[in-house]
Amino acid sequence: MNYEELIGLEDKVAVVTGAASGIGLATSKLLASAGCQVIMLDINAAAGPREAEDIKANGGKAVFMTCDVTSIDNCKSVMDEIESAYERVDILFNNAGVIRRQNAVDHSEADWDLVLDVSLKSVFLLSKYAIPLMARNGGGSIINTGSGWGLKGGDNAVSYCAAKAGVVNITKAMAIDHGKDNIRVNCICPGDTDTPLLRGEAEQLKLDEKAFLIASGADRPLRRIGTPADIANGVLFLASGLSAWVSGTTLVVDGGGLA
Numbered sequence: 001m002n003y004e005e006l007i008g009l010e011d012k013v014a015v016v017t018g019a020a021s022g023i024g025l026a027t028s029k030l031l032a033s034a035g036c037q038v039i040m041l042d043i044n045a046a047a048g049p050r051e052a053e054d055i056k057a058n059g060g061k062a063v064f065m066t067c068d069v070t071s072i073d074n075c076k077s078v079m080d081e082i083e084s085a086y087e088r089v090d091i092l093f094n095n096a097g098v099i100r101r102q103n104a105v106d107h108s109e110a111d112w113d114l115v116l117d118v119s120l121k122s123v124f125l126l127s128k129y130a131i132p133l134m135a136r137n138g139g140g141s142i143i144n145t146g147s148g149w150g151l152k153g154g155d156n157a158v159s160y161c162a163a164k165a166g167v168v169n170i171t172k173a174m175a176i177d178h179g180k181d182n183i184r185v186n187c188i189c190p191g192d193t194d195t196p197l198l199r200g201e202a203e204q205l206k207l208d209e210k211a212f213l214i215a216s217g218a219d220r221p222l223r224r225i226g227t228p229a230d231i232a233n234g235v236l237f238l239a240s241g242l243s244a245w246v247s248g249t250t251l252v253v254d255g256g257g258l259a
Helices: 003-007 022-033 047-057 072-086 109-136 158-181 196-204 209-218 228-239
Strands: 013-017 037-042 061-066 091-094 140-145 183-190 250-253
Touching (some): 013 022, 013 072, 013 109, 022 037, 022 047, 022 061, 022 091, 037 047, 037 072, 061 072, 072 109, 091 109, 091 228, 109 140, 109 158, 109 183, 140 228, 196 209, 228 250
Parallel strands (some): 013 037, 013 091, 037 061, 091 140, 140 183
C-alpha cells in the first residue's frame, strides 16, 4: 500500500468550520492538497470566498458557504445543501471558536452565551446533521477542536475553559454513540497557536502583542507557539486512514506545554 492509499482521502467530502482563517484555513488547504473536496464554512463572507478561490487556483477542490454555526436553522440548511450537491460527508472538522478573557465575576451573560454557542453548541449542531449522512455512506470521521484549557484550567477564561472541557467530553459521548455506524469522533487540543484568536487575546488583556506571543511559547519544552499548519497536520492524521482504529480520544498538540 502506498502513502496515498494509506491516507485514503482522495475525493472525500470534508466540511470545515471556522475555515476563513487560522487553523480552519490551514486545515482546509491541507485536506484539499490530500485530494478532498473541502466545504469551507465561516461567518466571514468577505474572506471565505477569497480563500476558497485561492485553494482552487492551487489545484484543490474547495467551495465556501456562509454559515452561522450557532443557528440550528442555518446549520441544517447548509448541511441540506451539501447533501444535495455531494450526497455525502466523510469528514467534519468542528473548529469554529471564540474566546473572551474574563473571570466569572466580570463576565457578561452575552459573552458567556457567545463563547458557549460558537465553541460548543456548534459541535452539536453540525454533528446532528452530518452524522446521518456519514452513517448512510458507511462511516466517517469527526474531529472537534478542544484546547489545552479543556484539560486544565486557565486564568481569566472561564467561559472558554467551560466550552472546551465540554468539547472534550462531547467527543467521547459521540464516539460511544456512533461507533456502531463506523463513525470515529476525536478531539484535537491545540496549545497557543499563532491565529487571529490568539492575537485577539493580547488585545483583550491589554498586552503588547509581540511580547504576548513570545511569552506564550517561552515555557513550552519546544520553546515556541504553534502554527496553524502544526494543528492541521494533527487533523489530517485524525481524518485519514492512518487513525482507522482511533476514536474517542484527545490528541494534544501543544509543543509539550501540558507536560
